Amino acid sequence: MTMRVALFATCLADQFFAEACADAVRLLRHLGVDVDFPERQTCCGQPAFNAGYKAEAARMAAHTLSVFEDAEYVVLPSGSCAGMIRSYYSEISDEGPALDLGKRTFELSQFLVHVLNVETLGRGLSGKTVAYHHGCHALRELGVDSEPIALLSGAGAQVVPWEADKECCGFGGLFSAKLPEVSAAMADRKLDTLPNVDFVTSGDGGCLLQLSGRSQRRRVGASGVTTPFRHIASALWEGVG
Amino acid sequence: MSRVNPGAYRAASARTIQNEPGVRDSVGSATRTFDANRVRAFGQIDSERWRDWARDVKTHALTNLDRYLEEAEMRLLANGAHVHWAESADDALRVLADVVARHDIRSAVKGKSMLTEELGVNDHLEQLGVRVRETDLGEYIIQLLGEPPSHIVGPAIHKSLDDCRRLFHAHLGTAPDATPETLAAAARDALRQDFLAADLGISGGNFLAADTGTVALIENEGNIRLSTSLPRVHVAFVGIEKIVPRLEDLSGLLQLTARAATGQPIGNFVSLIQGPKTNEEVDGPEEVHVVLVDNGRTELLADDVAWEALRCVRCGACLNICPVYRQTGGHAYGWTYSGPIGAIIAPGMLGLAKALPLPHASSLCGACVDVCPVRIPIPDLLLHWREQAVEEGLTTTAETIGLKAFTALAERPDAFSAAGALLRWTPWSAAGRSLPILGGWLQERSAPHPSQKSFRRLWEEGIE
Numbered sequence: 001m002t003m004r005v006a007l008f009a010t011c012l013a014d015q016f017f018a019e020a021c022a023d024a025v026r027l028l029r030h031l032g033v034d035v036d037f038p039e040r041q042t043c044c045g046q047p048a049f050n051a052g053y054k055a056e057a058a059r060m061a062a063h064t065l066s067v068f069e070d071a072e073y074v075v076l077p078s079g080s081c082a083g084m085i086r087s088y089y090s091e092i093s094d095e096g097p098a099l100d101l102g103k104r105t106f107e108l109s110q111f112l113v114h115v116l117n118v119e120t121l122g123r124g125l126s127g128k129t130v131a132y133h134h135g136c137h138a139l140r141e142l143g144v145d146s147e148p149i150a151l152l153s154g155a156g157a158q159v160v161p162w163e164a165d166k167e168c169c170g171f172g173g174l175f176s177a178k179l180p181e182v183s184a185a186m187a188d189r190k191l192d193t194l195p196n197v198d199f200v201t202s203g204d205g206g207c208l209l210q211l212s213g214r215s216q217r218r219r220v221g222a223s224g225v226t227t228p229f230r231h232i233a234s235a236l237w238e239g240v241g
Numbered sequence: 242m243s244r245v246n247p248g249a250y251r252a253a254s255a256r257t258i259q260n261e262p263g264v265r266d267s268v269g270s271a272t273r274t275f276d277a278n279r280v281r282a283f284g285q286i287d288s289e290r291w292r293d294w295a296r297d298v299k300t301h302a303l304t305n306l307d308r309y310l311e312e313a314e315m316r317l318l319a320n321g322a323h324v325h326w327a328e329s330a331d332d333a334l335r336v337l338a339d340v341v342a343r344h345d346i347r348s349a350v351k352g353k354s355m356l357t358e359e360l361g362v363n364d365h366l367e368q369l370g371v372r373v374r375e376t377d378l379g380e381y382i383i384q385l386l387g388e389p390p391s392h393i394v395g396p397a398i399h400k401s402l403d404d405c406r407r408l409f410h411a412h413l414g415t416a417p418d419a420t421p422e423t424l425a426a427a428a429r430d431a432l433r434q435d436f437l438a439a440d441l442g443i444s445g446g447n448f449l450a451a452d453t454g455t456v457a458l459i460e461n462e463g464n465i466r467l468s469t470s471l472p473r474v475h476v477a478f479v480g481i482e483k484i485v486p487r488l489e490d491l492s493g494l495l496q497l498t499a500r501a502a503t504g505q506p507i508g509n510f511v512s513l514i515q516g517p518k519t520n521e522e523v524d525g526p527e528e529v530h531v532v533l534v535d536n537g538r539t540e541l542l543a544d545d546v547a548w549e550a551l552r553c554v555r556c557g558a559c560l561n562i563c564p565v566y567r568q569t570g571g572h573a574y575g576w577t578y579s580g581p582i583g584a585i586i587a588p589g590m591l592g593l594a595k596a597l598p599l600p601h602a603s604s605l606c607g608a609c610v611d612v613c614p615v616r617i618p619i620p621d622l623l624l625h626w627r628e629q630a631v632e633e634g635l636t637t638t639a640e641t642i643g644l645k646a647f648t649a650l651a652e653r654p655d656a657f658s659a660a661g662a663l664l665r666w667t668p669w670s671a672a673g674r675s676l677p678i679l680g681g682w683l684q685e686r687s688a689p690h691p692s693q694k695s696f697r698r699l700w701e702e703g704i705e
Contacts, residue, residue, distance in 0.1 A: 009696045011651075015661050018692035022704045037700045042651040048644050050605055052627025052636070056648035063652050136606035168564045172604025174640075177681030179602060181255035184685035185265065185568040186604070213686030 004034045005111075006071035008064075010081045010205070011043040013231070017077065017205045020231030024077050024108055027237045031116055041067045046084040049092070050173050058092040065089070065097055073115065074105045077233045079138020079203045082107040087141045107138055107203055108233055109148040119154060124241030126156030129197040132232075133190070133211065134166045135204035148203060148232055155239025164193040171210035187214035199228040201235045244389055246575035247587055247599045254573035254602075264399045268391070268570040271398045272561040278504025279558055279612065286500070295497050296616040299552035302451075302485050303542065309451040309484045310533060316454025320516030322529040330360045333534050337362065337443075337476060340530060341369050344474050346441045350432075352458065352465035353377035354445025355393055355555060356478045356534060359577040362443065373443075374435040376464035378428055385412055391571040393578065394502050394557035399570040432464070442472040442526065446479035447498065447554070449531075450488040455515050456531060457491050459499060459508035466510050475526040477514065481533050482542075482551040488513075494554065501614040502556035541589030546625045550585045552615040559609035559619060565602055574599060581609045585622040593629055600626035639677040658697055665691035 005028055009021045025035050045060030064085070068074045076082045085105045089098035112118040130152055138144040149159050170176060170186025187210055194200065202208055212229040219226050246253075257264050302309055314324045327333035340346065349371050351357065363384075366373040375384040379397040383390060385408055390396030397405075405424055409415045413427045444465055448457040456477050458465050469475050485494065491513075499505045518525030542548045560566045560580030571579030576587055576599075584603060587596035600623050609619045630636055650657045694702075 011657075011661070014658075014696045015665055015691050016689055018694055018696040018699055021696035022699050025700075025704050037697075039697070040654045042654055042657045043647070045648075045651070048648060050624070050627070051640070051644060052624065052629070052631040053644050053648075054628050054631070056644055059648055060651045136604070136608070140607040140610065168604050168606035168608070170564070170604060172606070174678065175601065175604045177678045178598070179251055179254065180681040180685045181251070181258050182565055182568050182602070183604070185258045186564050187686075189269070189564070189567075209689045210686070213682075213689055216687035217685065 008076045013205045020233040023237035024233035044081045061093040079107040079135040083137035083141035113147040121239045122241035123156040124239045130157040131197045133202035160195045169207045171206040254569045257569045275561040282500035282504035312451040322516040325532045334365045348372040349441040350439040350468045352444040352468040439472045442468040442475045453488045458512040461509040476530045501558040537590030558612040562608045588626045
């Protein structure tokens with residue numbers, strides 16, 4: 001029987017990483033999975049939850065729970081939103097359904113490695129040097145650590161060590177706009193230590209917007225071009241070759 | 242205390258980042274060294290089990306606080322110490338003023354203590370005409386500079402070696418290029434005179450064991466040992482949350498605290514003080530006063546979520562790992578306790594309105610969860626205070642309206658995707674800077690590039 005996956009594109013990736021979401025669909029289909037896109041999906045509620053708006057977050061959680069009620073698996077191109085569902089929904093909505101949805105919810109690379117048991121995708125990244133940024137919530141809430149790196153390496157990429165790869169990029173949702181100076185200094189630490197690579201990748205669009213936006217701002221007036229920042233869904237689809 | 246000003250956090254942190262890049266370098270490299278040492282030291286023990294144990298001991302003590310404090314008082318009195326209860330900073334300073342008057346104190350030496358910073362002890366002593374000398378090397382440096390500590394364990398963490406060379410050259414006449422060893426020796430010589438002249442020694446207390454009335458102090462330089470044994474009077478200020486049931490509990494707690502703080506198996510010196518010197522003893526103070534300080538701690542204890550922060554042993558591990566703290570050091574937080582721990586105890590101890598925006602000074606990255614020796618769920622407590630701020634109406638109107646509108650949209654998928662389209666077509670760089678949320682973003686970053694079409698649209702068109 002074919003496995004069915006509901007893609008939760010997430011509100012941020014829907015607007016800013018649409019092609020990466022499409023690549024996630026291509027990748028999942030390539031691996032023999034049927035992909036749905038439940039059209040009533042919106043936002044997981046994390047921005048409100050992290051800002052302290054628990055009642056509003058609870059409403060978005062209730063909506064999301066109803067959207068994915070019947071999904072066999074929910075896969076997200078975001079460790080942070082997946083972490084929100086898995087770690088916090090049971091605090092703000094009906095515990096039973098919330099825990100149940102949590103168990104069916106996966107970040108993309110986590111799903112590939114732990115559910116689909118993918119070992120190698122292809123050799124599409126042969127000869128590429130890559131730096132991987134660990135999104136904090138993927139790393140610490142979901143325990144996604146070696147999975148994306150194994151998938152990238154397996155596709156032929158050389159994942160270059162990065163001193164600050166597990167340090168926060170400074171995004172933090174509204175944090176980045178409320179305390180922009182500290183947030184930018186955190187991104188600077190990442191960028192200052194970034195090795196010379198063909199591209200930087202991560203499983204979270206928020207982190208990528210933060211790092212690429214800061215990187216471009218720092219280069220204003222300078223001659224160099226910034227290192228490309230790519231969503232891991234696109235990198236892995238390229239990895240298929 | 243005039244220095245309490247968390248409200249200025251954004252301006253202060255921005256100023257440090259923009260005008261004092263050396264602070265970020267010094268704090269960054271010192272905290273990374275501290276943390277690397279902690280990782281090694283935790284790796285040498287079954288740190289998960291130790292941390293569970295320490296959490297349970299501290300939780301037990303806090304849930305039986307009244308009983309253990311009374312037991313500690315009884316024991317200390319039996320040991321010949323004086324015990325004072327201070328509900329507020331003013332109460333604590335009055336105890337000190339009485340001691341100063343009764344013993345005609347002219348000069349005091351102090352061991353490192355964050356509680357005495359919180360209380361404003363140095364300023365108060367100076368007003369009383371008492372010359373007070375900080376004797377921890379880091380504290381000595383910042384006292385000469387007239388600055389508050391920037392870190393719980395390393396008060397001068399924001400200063401570089403060159404900063405210290407210049408300072409000691411000016412104050413102690415050391416060579417402009419003196420080695421760290423020479424600088425330390427010069428401080429030691431200067432401090433020796435202060436120790437010999439002092440008639441009052443002041444300390445904090447890392448732990449207070451109830452069963453024996455024992456104030457435990459951890460340090461590396463021997464200055465606390467001298468401050469608490471050489472002068473004829475010793476006053477120890479101890480926060481009421483420092484209580485633990487038994488002397489035996491100290492064995493694990495002292496080791497775990499040192500491992501978390503600096504990666505040492507235990508501090509170079511541990512002093513266990515139970516009272517004044519006895520008739521048979523040659524060394525030690527004639528009089529010991531233990532001041533049990535509340536100053537907002539029972540307010541924090543009464544909060545049914547945030548009370549867990551009172552387990553804190555002040556090791557500084559959460560500061561060391563915190564990517565936010567690392568950018569600025571402690572001064573930007575505008576309060577004695579900085580970093581993640583400062584941000585979760587400030588609302589309980591100072592009041593939430595006064596403590597804002599500290600609970601927001603975190604990206605919620607969660608790095609601190611893995612390091613806390615007493616397992617304080619720091620990100621959960623930050624969220625708790627953010628929720629309280631919303632409940633108490635302490636947020637900006639723009640933010641509240643924005644999030645409520647966003648939520649209403651998120652419950653209406655069609656409207657949500659229409660709003661998304663509008664967002665993608667907004668000429669951000671031109672329009673954004675005046676807007677509440679976008680403005681903050683665009684101040685430090687280039688405008689993001691939305692996708693040509695939303696994913697929803699791509700899906701509708703069909704993905705090849």
